[in-house]
Amino acid sequence: MNHFHLGTWLLVFAYATSVVGCTVGLACTRQARHATGRSRHGWLALAAVSIGGVGIWLMHFIAMLGFDTPGFPVRYDIPRTVFSAVLAVGAVYCGLLVFGARTDTFSRWRLLVGGVITGLAVNLMHYSGMWALRIKGTISYVGGLVALSVLIAVVAATAALLFTVVTNRLVSQAAAGLVMGVAVTGMHYTGMAAMRVTLDAAAPDPGGVEVFSFLFPVFVLGVVALAVPISAVLMAPARPVLVGARPVQNH
Structure with a gap:
């Protein structure tokens, strides 16, 4: 089993992809805290697509380009792969909805709950994405490293929201x-370190498609899709910082 089949440069590329998606999404989250009604939900939807769809889901499958079982095929179940994308976006939306619900104050409990939900969304996407993985053999996980991956994602996601x-x-x-990119990438590779693969040459070849078959068009679509939230953030008015019960401007 090899996690860097194409080289360690893939880690940098995956991290950069996550940072771009998360940065755009967090900027949308900030705008959502000052919006109301449909506008707020629109900002949160853009944030969820940016963070969940690009920063988490796309990053995961870019990193998975480096996963290889030498001499044995690696395939992905498309319905489960699509499910992991929907789950990532939906879970991030729920986390940001909790965190971004207040427009006039900074609430610590909302930060903590939103951070936990958003961090867990990172984990849900990873392990649901791994559920779509098909190999000639079986996959198991080391519980301690799985728990560590959850902790990394939750702590870093909370810090990013702060x-x-x-x-x-x-x-x-x-x-x-x-910081959010660290949460996603760190969680991914910790989760991969927790994985144990047992290959079986006698097992039937796995069904599904190669990751290259769907990742390139999805990557192009993700880049194009980011144009919408980026344009929206650039055209939005500057917002004051919220600390305690009143807005505070930086100097």
């Missing part, structure tokens, strides 16, 4: 995306 309310400086907003 950045969206304590400052409106461009550098700090970019830092939020970097």
Whole structure:
């Protein structure tokens, strides 16, 4: 079993993809905290697609390009792969809905609950994505490393959400995306380290498709789809920082 079949550069590419998706999504989340009604749900939907669809799901399958079982085929079940994408976007939306529900104050409990749900969304996507994996053999996991992967995702996701309310400086907003990217990428490779593969040459060849068959068109679609939230964020007015019960402007 090899996690870097195409080289370690793939880790950097996967991380960069996650950072871009998460940065755009967190910027949309910040806008959602100041919006109401349909506008707020629209911002949250853009955020969920950016974070869940690009920052988590697309990053996962880019990283999976490096997964290989030498001498044995690796395939993916398409319905389960699609399910993992829908799950990622839906779970992130729920987490951001909790966190972004208040428009006038910064609530610690909403931050914690939103961080936990968003962090768990990262994990749900990873393991549901692995559920779509088909090999000549069986897959099992080490419980301790699985638990560590959950902790990494929840802590880093909570920290990233915190950045969206304590400052409106461009550098700090970019830092939020970097932190969220750490959550996604760190969780992915920790989850992969937890995986144990038992290959069986006598097992039938797995059904499904190769990851290259669907990833390239999905990547292009993801890049095009990001144009919508990026344009929306750039055209949105600047927002004050919310600390405690009142807005606070940075100086």
